[in-house]
Amino acid sequence: MVAVTTNVGRDGKEPGAANVLKLGKAFRYGILGLVGIFFIIPILASARFSFLGNNNTITISAYTQLFSTPQFWSTLFLSVKIGLGTVLLTLALLIPTVVWIHLRVPKLKRVFESISLLPLVIPSVVVTLGVITSFKSLPNIIMGTPVILALEYVILALPYSYRTFDSAVQAIDLKTLVDAGQSLGAGWIKLLRFVVLPNLRSGLLGAAILAFAFCLGEFAVASLLSFTTFPVFLVQVGQVAASQAVALSLIALLFTWMPLAVIIIIFGQRNASSKKKTVSLATTIEQEETTGIA
Amino acid sequence: MASSTNVEDSAQSRTGGASPPSPAGLRPKRGRRRWHNGIGTVPFLVYLGLFLVIPAISVVVTAFQSGAGTFTLSNFNEAVHGVYLKSFINSIQLSFAAAIVATVVGVLASLAVCASSNRIVRALVSSGSAVFANTGGVPLAFSFIATVGNFGVITKLLTDAGFNPYDHGFSLYSVLGLTIVYQYFLIPLMVLIMIPPIEALRKEWVDASSSLGATRAQFWRWVGIPLLAPPILAAFIVLFTDAFAAYATAEALTSGTIALVPIQLGALISGNVLAGQTNLGDALGAGMIAIVLVAGFLYAYVQRKASKWLR
Numbered sequence: 001m002v003a004v005t006t007n008v009g010r011d012g013k014e015p016g017a018a019n020v021l022k023l024g025k026a027f028r029y030g031i032l033g034l035v036g037i038f039f040i041i042p043i044l045a046s047a048r049f050s051f052l053g054n055n056n057t058i059t060i061s062a063y064t065q066l067f068s069t070p071q072f073w074s075t076l077f078l079s080v081k082i083g084l085g086t087v088l089l090t091l092a093l094l095i096p097t098v099v100w101i102h103l104r105v106p107k108l109k110r111v112f113e114s115i116s117l118l119p120l121v122i123p124s125v126v127v128t129l130g131v132i133t134s135f136k137s138l139p140n141i142i143m144g145t146p147v148i149l150a151l152e153y154v155i156l157a158l159p160y161s162y163r164t165f166d167s168a169v170q171a172i173d174l175k176t177l178v179d180a181g182q183s184l185g186a187g188w189i190k191l192l193r194f195v196v197l198p199n200l201r202s203g204l205l206g207a208a209i210l211a212f213a214f215c216l217g218e219f220a221v222a223s224l225l226s227f228t229t230f231p232v233f234l235v236q237v238g239q240v241a242a243s244q245a246v247a248l249s250l251i252a253l254l255f256t257w258m259p260l261a262v263i264i265i266i267f268g269q270r271n272a273s274s275k276k277k278t279v280s281l282a283t284t285i286e287q288e289e290t291t292g293i294a
Numbered sequence: 295m296a297s298s299t300n301v302e303d304s305a306q307s308r309t310g311g312a313s314p315p316s317p318a319g320l321r322p323k324r325g326r327r328r329w330h331n332g333i334g335t336v337p338f339l340v341y342l343g344l345f346l347v348i349p350a351i352s353v354v355v356t357a358f359q360s361g362a363g364t365f366t367l368s369n370f371n372e373a374v375h376g377v378y379l380k381s382f383i384n385s386i387q388l389s390f391a392a393a394i395v396a397t398v399v400g401v402l403a404s405l406a407v408c409a410s411s412n413r414i415v416r417a418l419v420s421s422g423s424a425v426f427a428n429t430g431g432v433p434l435a436f437s438f439i440a441t442v443g444n445f446g447v448i449t450k451l452l453t454d455a456g457f458n459p460y461d462h463g464f465s466l467y468s469v470l471g472l473t474i475v476y477q478y479f480l481i482p483l484m485v486l487i488m489i490p491p492i493e494a495l496r497k498e499w500v501d502a503s504s505s506l507g508a509t510r511a512q513f514w515r516w517v518g519i520p521l522l523a524p525p526i527l528a529a530f531i532v533l534f535t536d537a538f539a540a541y542a543t544a545e546a547l548t549s550g551t552i553a554l555v556p557i558q559l560g561a562l563i564s565g566n567v568l569a570g571q572t573n574l575g576d577a578l579g580a581g582m583i584a585i586v587l588v589a590g591f592l593y594a595y596v597q598r599k600a601s602k603w604l605r
Contacts, residue, residue, distance in 0.1 A: 027406070028406040028409055028410055029406075031402050031403055031406040032403060032406050032407065032410075032415065032419070035399065035403050035481065038478075038481075039422075039426060039478070041441060041448065042434075042437040042438055042440070042441045042478070043437065045437070045440050045441035045446060045447035045448060046436070046437040046440040046441065048440075048447050049440035049441075049446070049447055050440070093337065093338055093341055096334065096337070097334065097335055097337070097338040100334030100335060101334070101335060104330075104331045104334060105331050105332065105335070108335070112335070112338075115339075115342065118342070118346060119346060120535070121583070121586050121587065121590055122346065122583060122586070123538070123539035123541070123556060123582050123583075123586065124541065125539070125541050125556045125559050125560055125563070125579070125582070126350065126353055126559070126579040126582055126583060127349055127350070128563060129349075129563055129575055129576065130348070130349025130350050130351075130352050130353040130579070131345075131349045132563065133349070133352045133353065133356050133576065134348050134349050134352035151345055152345055154341070155341075155342065158342075160428075213428070217430070217431050217432075217433070218431075218542075219431050219432050219541070219542035219545070219546070220541040220542050220545075220556075220560070223545075223560075223564075224560055224563045224564060226564075231431060231432045231433075231542070234432050234436070234546075235432055235545075235546050238432075238439075238546065239549075242439070242440075242445070246436050246437065246439070246440040248433075248436075249432065249433035249434075249435075249436035249437050249440075250433075252432075252433040253429065253433045253434075253437065256428070256429070256433075257425050257429070260424070260428055261421065261425050264421045264424045264425060265421060
């Protein structure tokens, strides 16, 4: 900084604000274009690959064969069931906890945000191993059925779901709402049902979609615990029929991207409208510390 | 990542607030209220303890036990020899290389986005990165197989043009291939992390240096790089751990042909265990936790440095 001030006015080439950050247009679009191509090519190539028949003909047989495989539907159904279970458990855990923290112990907000990132420290393969060693003796209804997957997915999706819901609670004036409700004589159930939750709809939706998308794509835990969920089925298909596997991947990618895109757009608009004008680097870094990981 | 230290602090302060019985008659009301305040968080913490902390601890504890349950270091001895040592080296090399490439490309892309005044480009890149950063796993592996795999579309195009990359040392099913595939979720993650600090740069600091007449080189030398170095380093560590822990993509792409720690551990879990290696997997798991923790502490250190510097 000091050095900058000592060099004042030696060079008048770039007057005006923000000019030092200006990059050449060619450079800018070159970079973005190359990166964009890197991201689009695999999708286009997958689409082409999945429609490719013998002798370069176009065919949709990969898709029709896929849809007529009973395992396609049964594994998809299993993953959806696990996903719904995970979403319900996640919400049952998150709603009371986050609302409680914001109302009663706001000092612990940051602490719990950090705690919610803990699952990132322990790779899911290691969690799986730990589940096997420590829960061996649990009744078969938990360890022998996909229930254990839902129980663990709640944990593994926590870094994403917690943050989303927490920032939604942060965005409303929970304390005033609750005080108002209480002064009108509402009990806790009524407060949650008619005051708190309706105000948190987008946050609930966001957390639910993130947790659900996580469940539909999770492979490591499911395959290591020997449950044939949708992604595990996908790998099995990949070992016998490449074009079907690619077709399936394409479907899976599009189906996870769409809901994600929806919530990102919803949240992006809300953030953009509520964003403060002056952002100091310090606060941004603090935000980044948490958002980045999610 | 920075969480682990905070967690301990908080655990202390919480139990500190709850457990010591206050001297009789002195502020009993306050103590009770504090205790009440914590109670709503108990189900959450119990759940986390049950399904995350206990499994993690059991892995670390078992890593120090022989098959008969006595204390031993032989699991670790085995974990740092032969194929397992190789897998640690491969994993670290792969994650490091992948994170370096993604850091460089990601920073350049974020700079390009932030310098662009086109609103559509910015919105597209930032929401696109958020979506792509969550991509990964099996579908990603298969779409790259369709692209540059043995019979991929691009491989075919290149072969028709007289250049088969597989004849020139390239293979998707190698560490190099994985490095490329990992970029698909690492670069967006980097962009996602770097846009906020670079955006912040634009505002006061850039204005100040411009109005003081700094050239572009001077700006970067004295303002830009010192300000961006800590977030870049922190982001690099996040990318490294992300790549290090990735299992699904590597497994689907290489079906276990490359020795990587998560893959080896997965093989041990699925029962491809040789006699006398009962707790070897736990040692590998403990090793993974150790590496991620080291990265986490580095991250926390860099973050603290950064925020101290800025204050």
